[in-house]
Structures are given as C-alpha cells and as structure tokens.
Amino acid sequence: MLIAFSIKNWKSFRDEVSFTVEASKERNHSGTVSKFNKFGLNLLPVTGIFGPNASGKSNFVKTLSFLQNLIVDPGRNFMSSEPDGFRLDPATKSEPTEFAVDLMLQNGIYSYAILFSQKKILEEKLSFQHTRTEKILFERKGERLTIGEPLKKDVSEDAIKFLTPFLLKNYPALNLLGAANIGKVVSVFNWFSNSLKIIRSDSPFISRLETEETSVEERLYGLGTGICSIKALPFSRPLSQNVERLAQSISEDSSMVIMDPQEGAIRISNTSSAGIKAEKLFALHKNCRGEEELFSFTDESAGTKRLFNLINTLDKSNSSGDPFTFVIDDIDRSLHTKLTSSLIYQFIDGCDELSRKQLIFTANDVQLIDEDLLRRDEFWICDRAFDGSTTLYPVTDFKGLGAKRDLQRSYLQGRFGGLPNLTASCTILNESYLYD
Structure with missing residues (x-):
C-alpha cells in the first residue's frame, strides 16, 4: 500500500508537497482502516482530492504515472527535452525534480527517492525497514551505484559493471x-508494475483487468444504464494502429478491453493456443416488446462508457485479495453524483482492517464531500497559489471543526480554500444562492 508520496519542482508543483494516507485519530468509519500493528501504522483505504480546475489535481496523477512509466519501461525514454521544473519561476525552471514514495509491502516499509534534471537521473535511493532500523538497499549518484549490505550477496561487482551502461542511459536502478x-x-x-493502476483523464479507455462478464452486466444494469448483458462477436477488420500497438503489449493468457473511437469496445486476448484474438463487445438492450437489440459502445453515453471502465477496475479490487492501489483522475467525469458515490461506497464496503487495497481519486463534484461517505482525513484540497504553483493539504489541517460541522458547506464558504478564483465579471451566482 502507498503510505506517502512527495513531489518537488515538477510541473505546477514548485515547493515540496507531501501527500499521505496515514489515518488520524478520526473515529468515523474506523472499521475500514487498514491496520499494521507491528509498525504502528493505520492506512486509509480511500482518499479524495478536491479543488478548482487548473489547480494541479491532474498533475498529481500525471506525476505518479510518469514515475511508474520511468521505472517500469525506461527504454521508451520518458525523460523530457523540455524543462521539467516549475516553469513560472525562472529560478526553478531548470532545477532538479525530486519524487519520494513510502510503501507498506508484505514484510516491511520501503522508501524510494529519485532526483533528476532534464534528461539525467542524478540520485536514487531505496531503503527498507523491517524493524526500527532502516537498511539501505542501494544508493546511486549519477552512474555510480552502491549496493547496500542486504543485497551484497545478490549483486556482484561484475554485475554492477554490467549495469553501468544502462545507468548512463537513465535506466533507474530500481x-x-x-x-x-x-x-x-x-x-x-512489482508494486509499480503490477499493483499500481492509474486511470488518467486523458487516457484512452483501457481495462487491463479481467472481470467476470456476468458481474459487469449485473452492475451496469443495476446502475440504470439499461444494459441487460454484454455480447462478444468476432472482429475481423484490421485493427487501428493505436489498438494494434496496445495489443502487442498484452502478455500471454491475458486480455484487455480497449475503447476505439470508431469501433467501440474491442476485447483483445492473447492465448498460447490461438495467439492474438480480437472481439467486438456489444451492449444488449431490450426493446418495448422485450426483444433483444445490440448496440455498439459508440452508441452508448459517455457516462455508460465511463462506468464500464470503472466497474472493471473497482470490481477486480473487491473480488481479489491482491493489494491494488487505484489512482483515478476525475472519477466523477460524465457521472451523476449518486453513481459516483455508489462506486466509492461499494469499494469501501469491501474494506476492513485486513484489507490491503486503496483508491485515490480526484474530483470536482462537491456533493462527494460527505462525511457519511468518507472520513475527514480522507479529504484533501488541491489549490493554486497566486504565483501559479500547486499546494496540497488535508482538511484535517484546519482546527476547530466541530463534530456537527458540515464539511461541504465549509468548503463552499471558502474555509478550506481550493475554490475557483473568479473575476467579478464571471461571478454570476449570488453567494446567498450558493451557500444557503
């Protein structure tokens, strides 16, 4: 599970911001909190980040996505030719960027940090804590890699020499x-490559997680989409270049669903016996006579397609014991408030102190700021400072929140910040209409 993530000098993040899912002393929904008694850690299963447009919410998700891609697939060269630092300040524009991640995995706490500048990894460090003593697994300065005591039996000097050319090519030691x-x-x-699942707002519709179709059908119907079932038919036409590229990345005996703008939902499977196979998915509706009608997903609403994507993701998390961490940008995009809150509630409903799954999301829908849905320490605010830089902080930073205070009302009244900074000419709604 993710414990904490910090960002410094990356896109809209100029000063260091630190995000954590460590639970406070909040008692609400205490039964959903994951407990690690040996380490004295209580971790939240869900965290929501709210704030105005252009405040940096999507940049937070993009940062995790960039780090994941850099670690899992460095051969694609994700380092930018443009400055990575905060560009609205000449002093930081070309300064190094720093990320740090703390993880609770299996038998201990892992801390990973990386410092890089334009096209060059400068420093990297991974440490491990099983008891109170932290042990360094490796440290890197430029292309020089130093192996810590716990790994010396596994990594010889000859192995380090073999790795040096890859370090020069900006491959992370991790x-x-x-x-x-x-x-x-x-x-x-493995956490970055398998357990971290990111759905960005600008990503194509892709589900790499396989869910039982009957479960998806039941939930789509139960959420009011009118879809009775999903039917797969052979797809014989040539795949688009984008779909073909994604199909080549599918490992053996697995599949993915891709939403192609022209064709709709295409399921690509890779089996050892048949190789790559493509099927087109149709949504089955019933007409006024009770007869079946097939609809391409190109004919379905944006909200239905969004639900199909999220249900595949969140269903897998609820039906599996695997410790997935889901990060979803704009979870409320194209969805009614009640649908979004239902998805979040159903995720939480499968959480207890032994659970090892997480959902981190960004949203604009203030109706989700609801203490019946989430704990107070599960609400974070993303805001843009006067100089254009992003700030990120939890609602629990604010003192004097009484037991009966309405968080949604307090947020709309500006108590926590994170509201759109509208000019007088754009302010078309009276404050009394908004808040009363």
Whole structure:
C-alpha cells in the first residue's frame, strides 16, 4: 500500500508537497482502516482530492504515472527535452525534480527517492525497514551505484559493471535490479508494475483487468444504464494502429478491453493456443416488446462508457485479495453524483482492517464531500497559489471543526480554500444562492 508520496519542482508543483494516507485519530468509519500493528501504522483505504480546475489535481496523477512509466519501461525514454521544473519561476525552471514514495509491502516499509534534471537521473535511493532500523538497499549518484549490505550477496561487482551502461542511459536502478528479481527490490518494482493502476483523464479507455462478464452486466444494469448483458462477436477488420500497438503489449493468457473511437469496445486476448484474438463487445438492450437489440459502445453515453471502465477496475479490487492501489483522475467525469458515490461506497464496503487495497481519486463534484461517505482525513484540497504553483493539504489541517460541522458547506464558504478564483465579471451566482 502507498503510505506517502512527495513531489518537488515538477510541473505546477514548485515547493515540496507531501501527500499521505496515514489515518488520524478520526473515529468515523474506523472499521475500514487498514491496520499494521507491528509498525504502528493505520492506512486509509480511500482518499479524495478536491479543488478548482487548473489547480494541479491532474498533475498529481500525471506525476505518479510518469514515475511508474520511468521505472517500469525506461527504454521508451520518458525523460523530457523540455524543462521539467516549475516553469513560472525562472529560478526553478531548470532545477532538479525530486519524487519520494513510502510503501507498506508484505514484510516491511520501503522508501524510494529519485532526483533528476532534464534528461539525467542524478540520485536514487531505496531503503527498507523491517524493524526500527532502516537498511539501505542501494544508493546511486549519477552512474555510480552502491549496493547496500542486504543485497551484497545478490549483486556482484561484475554485475554492477554490467549495469553501468544502462545507468548512463537513465535506466533507474530500481528497474534494473527489480526486473532481475534482486532481493527485496523486486517487491517495490512489482508494486509499480503490477499493483499500481492509474486511470488518467486523458487516457484512452483501457481495462487491463479481467472481470467476470456476468458481474459487469449485473452492475451496469443495476446502475440504470439499461444494459441487460454484454455480447462478444468476432472482429475481423484490421485493427487501428493505436489498438494494434496496445495489443502487442498484452502478455500471454491475458486480455484487455480497449475503447476505439470508431469501433467501440474491442476485447483483445492473447492465448498460447490461438495467439492474438480480437472481439467486438456489444451492449444488449431490450426493446418495448422485450426483444433483444445490440448496440455498439459508440452508441452508448459517455457516462455508460465511463462506468464500464470503472466497474472493471473497482470490481477486480473487491473480488481479489491482491493489494491494488487505484489512482483515478476525475472519477466523477460524465457521472451523476449518486453513481459516483455508489462506486466509492461499494469499494469501501469491501474494506476492513485486513484489507490491503486503496483508491485515490480526484474530483470536482462537491456533493462527494460527505462525511457519511468518507472520513475527514480522507479529504484533501488541491489549490493554486497566486504565483501559479500547486499546494496540497488535508482538511484535517484546519482546527476547530466541530463534530456537527458540515464539511461541504465549509468548503463552499471558502474555509478550506481550493475554490475557483473568479473575476467579478464571471461571478454570476449570488453567494446567498450558493451557500444557503
């Protein structure tokens, strides 16, 4: 599980911001909190980030996505030719960027940090804590890699020499050692490659998680889409270049669903016996006579397609014991408030102190700021400062919140910040209409 994530000098994040899912002393919904008694850690299963447009919410998700891609697939060269730092301040524009992640995985706490500038990784460090003593697994300065005591039996001097050319090409040491299944490093690498699932607002509709179709059908129907079932038919036409590229990335004996703008939902499967197979998914509705009608997903609403994507994701998390961490940008996009809150509630309903799954989302829908849905420490505010930089802080930073205070009302009244900074000419709604 993710414990904490910090960002410094990346896109709209100029000053260091630190995000954490450690639970406070809040008692509301205490039965959903994941407990790690050995480490004295209580971690929240859900965290929502709210704030105005252009405040940096999507940049937060993009940051995690960039780090994931850099670690899992460095060969694609995700380093930018443009400055990565905060561009609205000449002093920071070309300064290094720093990310740090704390993870609770299996048998201990892992801390990973990386410092890089334009096209060059400068520093990298991974440490592990099983008891009160922190042990360094590896440290990197430029292309020089130093192996910590716990890994010295697994990584020889000859191996380090072999890795040096890849370090010069900006391959993270976490990738090189993790992909080679070296000691405890592989646990962190696997979290980035397998357990971290990110759905960005600008990503194509892709579900890499396989869910039982009957479960998806039942939930789509129960959420008022009118879809009775989903039917797959062979797809014989040539795949688009984008779909073909994604199909080539499917590992053997797995599948994914891709939403193609022209064709609709295409399921691509890769089996050892048949190789790559494509099927087109149709939504089955019933007409006024009770007869079946097939609809391409191109004919379905944006909200239905969004639900199909999220249900595949969140259903997998509820039916599996695997410790997935889902990060969803604009979870409320194209969805009615009640649908969004229902998805979040159903995720939480499968959480208890032994659960090891997480949902981190960004949203604009203030109706989701509801203490019947989430705990107070599960609400974070993303805001844009006067200089254009992003700030990120939890609602619990604000003192004097009484037991009966309405958080949604307090947010709309500006108590927590994170509201659109409208000019007088754009302010068309009277404050009394908004708040009373």
